[in-house]
Amino acid sequence: MTQERAEIASLLESESERKDVLIQGWVRTRRDSKSFFFLELNDGSCLKNIQVVVTGETPGYEELKAVRTGASVSVLGDLVPSQGKGQKWEAAAKEISLIGDSCETYPLQKKRHSMEFLREISHLRPRANLFGAVFRVRSRLSFAIHRFFQEHGFFYVNTPIITASDCEGAGDLFKVTTLDMHEPPRSEDGLLDFSQDFFSQPTYLTVSGQLEGEAFATSLGKIYTFGPTFRAENSNTSRHASEFWMVEPEIAFCDLEQDMGWAEDFVKWVIKDILDYCQDDLSLFFQFVDKTLEERLKFVVERPFHRVSYTEAIHILHNSDKKWEYPVMWGANLQSEHERFLTEEHFKSPVTVYDYPRDVKPFYMRGNDDGETVAAMDVLVPGIGEIIGGSQREERLDRLLDNMKAHGISHEEYSWYVDLRRYGSVPHAGFGLGFERLLMFVTGVANIRDVIPFARTPGTV
Numbered sequence: 001m002t003q004e005r006a007e008i009a010s011l012l013e014s015e016s017e018r019k020d021v022l023i024q025g026w027v028r029t030r031r032d033s034k035s036f037f038f039l040e041l042n043d044g045s046c047l048k049n050i051q052v053v054v055t056g057e058t059p060g061y062e063e064l065k066a067v068r069t070g071a072s073v074s075v076l077g078d079l080v081p082s083q084g085k086g087q088k089w090e091a092a093a094k095e096i097s098l099i100g101d102s103c104e105t106y107p108l109q110k111k112r113h114s115m116e117f118l119r120e121i122s123h124l125r126p127r128a129n130l131f132g133a134v135f136r137v138r139s140r141l142s143f144a145i146h147r148f149f150q151e152h153g154f155f156y157v158n159t160p161i162i163t164a165s166d167c168e169g170a171g172d173l174f175k176v177t178t179l180d181m182h183e184p185p186r187s188e189d190g191l192l193d194f195s196q197d198f199f200s201q202p203t204y205l206t207v208s209g210q211l212e213g214e215a216f217a218t219s220l221g222k223i224y225t226f227g228p229t230f231r232a233e234n235s236n237t238s239r240h241a242s243e244f245w246m247v248e249p250e251i252a253f254c255d256l257e258q259d260m261g262w263a264e265d266f267v268k269w270v271i272k273d274i275l276d277y278c279q280d281d282l283s284l285f286f287q288f289v290d291k292t293l294e295e296r297l298k299f300v301v302e303r304p305f306h307r308v309s310y311t312e313a314i315h316i317l318h319n320s321d322k323k324w325e326y327p328v329m330w331g332a333n334l335q336s337e338h339e340r341f342l343t344e345e346h347f348k349s350p351v352t353v354y355d356y357p358r359d360v361k362p363f364y365m366r367g368n369d370d371g372e373t374v375a376a377m378d379v380l381v382p383g384i385g386e387i388i389g390g391s392q393r394e395e396r397l398d399r400l401l402d403n404m405k406a407h408g409i410s411h412e413e414y415s416w417y418v419d420l421r422r423y424g425s426v427p428h429a430g431f432g433l434g435f436e437r438l439l440m441f442v443t444g445v446a447n448i449r450d451v452i453p454f455a456r457t458p459g460t461v
């Protein structure tokens with residue numbers, strides 16, 4: 001029977017010595033001495049490497065004594081207390097062999113590389129310490145998100161990726177078509193003839209699963225989606241990706257106040273989970289990425305978020321002596337500089353801004369009694385700005401139809417959505433969290449391209 005390999009994470013946490021363990025991993029460094037050499041091996045199971053001591057008598061010594069960084073090797077040995085500083089255990093090799101060689105062009109040699117360079121080698125960068133840590137935390141954060149919702153009675157719903165609806169109405173849609181782009185069929189009026197397309201109508205990659213999520217919330221009560229989302233906005237910023245993952249809970253019998261409570265509790269809960277379960281990886285971010293990160297994460301977990309209405313936020317921005325690139329004006333969307341001022345400088349904590357002007361928001365948001373605002377909310381955090389956008393949905397049939405008309409949305413195309421208000425309509429609310437934005441917040445990594453395994457942004461795939 002083939003021996004099972006022992007993962008370095010579990011070896012380094014071992015309570016006692018172990019005989020004949022099989023370790024397989026990639027060489028990070030080799031240090032030579034006269035009659036033996038040390039290898040630092042990493043297998044991706046944790047941030048730390050294990051030190052392997054290979055003496056001249058070890059079978060495989062000759063073959064491996066010039067092994068290069070990046071090569072993969074297999075070691076059979078004993079786990080023994082280490083003489084070295086800062087490590088409890090090391091492996092004394094009894095047998096070592098090469099699995100896959102490396103060569104001098106291996107780009108991850110032991111020196112600091114720029115983030116831009118590492119982006120060009122997305123296929124190898126997870127082998128670098130920082131990226132290994134980011135992607136292990138990404139995995140745990142996904143799990144924490146599922147745990148939060150599953151433990152709070154939410155059902156996981158998979159909403160479609162190909163859709164005919166533009167949920168956000170912002171027009172940032174990637175088209176999905178099988179029409180011949182060189183000679184597309186045209187109708188008599190010269191327009192593209194989508195009746196000949198694959199789905200017999202224009203279709204897109206989804207910008208949000210919310211509308212379908214509402215159908216399931218008004219059936220199952222509490223649901224969440226968690227999946228890829230696509231936006232063709234040409235925003236070349238450190239916070240925008242063309243393909244990102246969004247988490248969208250939707251809750252029946254819920255108003256904006258309760259929705260804000262869910263959003264805030266959720267953010268606190270998942271950050272606490274990461275603080276509890278990803279200590280090693282976090283220590284790298286605390287030390288090398290952002291010295292104030294640890295304090296910020298603990299602050300978020302322990303302290304309440306500030307809540308402020310959009311109108312109050314505009315007053316605060318007006319009364320500050322900041323010079324704004326974009327003017328502060330009641331009725332306009334808050335820009336990133338405004339959001340970051342509120343959370344980083346004014347409140348110095350996460351902030352939930354609510355009741356936005358109706359004219360800057362999509363058709364589905366519930367109108368407030370003042371006739372000018374809608375029951376919308378955004379959660380803003382220091383260093384990033386907006387990580388969550390949500391709202392109470394318009395559950396009143398007549399109001400929804402009016403909104404759709406005002407936004408030029410066809411009642412026929414969205415008749416299924418309107419049905420949800422025809423048959424047992426209930427107050428309901430939800431929100432969307434940008435998964436990568438939360439990951440940036442948790443790791444302190446400043447560019448969204450560096451928390452996505454293979455980032456898709458304008459001009460690059």
Ligand code: 4AD
Nearest residue numbers: 208210240241244248387388389390430431432434
């Ligand atoms: O505010 P947004 O556009 O809200 C919606 O799509 C609603 N349908 C959500 C809902 O109520 N169910 O997007 C939600 C979040 C933003 O707060 C942001 O964190 C993230 O999605 N986001 C992006 N993340 C990365 N790259 C982009 N281009 C993003 N656009 C939005």
